[in-house]
Amino acid sequence: MAQGKNSPVGWRSECPISSGLDILGDIWSLLIVRDLIVYGTRTYSEISQSPEKISTNILASRLKLVTTLGVNERVDADRVARNNAFRLTKSGKELRKVLEELGRWSHTNLKEMHPTIVGME
């Protein structure tokens, strides 16, 4: 992940696609978003149990990053972490279309290489 010193992100260019990828261009950030889209709210341990098995340090650092970036937030802004789940902000919810298109693409184009891939709900 590209990090700068002032911004949490080091922007590689002014292209919107490249900039989106500077933030979300890794597997884990978008899988966190996916979990929150599917389940609405999700705690730290629930996310860590999803089938892709993200390791705890990566989960912590990614949650911190996407929260800083305003993609998700705590359900109870002022409560302590325990059982205080995460949910998407308005910005995060707008990623649904991106993930839907990606899921659709994968389902139609990866079936041959990955026969057990499931469809989009």
Added chain:
Amino acid sequence: MAQGKNSPVGWRSECPISSGLDILGDIWSLLIVRDLIVYGTRTYSEISQSPEKISTNILASRLKLVTTLGVNERVDADRVARNNAFRLTKSGKELRKVLEELGRWSHTNLKEMHPTIVGME
């Protein structure tokens, strides 16, 4: 990038979003696709000159991977590499929507953090 021994990709789960990210969940693969969407065809050196400055070894490995996966191909299938550009296959072209949605999202949601970001054409 997750690699297996039989498939060029190690699938983390059967989720289509996760599987898409197993292939394209890094900055560089999708930036290559972006270049090919914008310009149609593009040679190795042209891609390496794009503003995000991908390094040559990563470019070579990513081109190999996405070509193996059938996302892009050589313009002249049987000719030698020199001046033989890459272009997207049907599968690759179908990624346009994914990138468009990502670009749209970035433009509306990252403007504050990244003021010089440009809009989608």
Added chain:
DNA sequence: GTCGTTTACTAGCATTTTGCAAGTGGTGGC
């Protein structure tokens, strides 16, 4: 209240991937 369990992390370290710089080898133009 205190004891044990659970949750949400952090820390340490081996492995993998990245990024940079420099090198190589085939090609096409002259």
Added chain:
DNA sequence: GCCACCACTTGCAAAATGCTAGTAAACGAC
């Protein structure tokens, strides 16, 4: 043939990742 150039490859330092283990705080049971 010679030379510039394009498409890579190689080597190595630095960063990110993936395990595994550890810890602190909070909740529940009693």
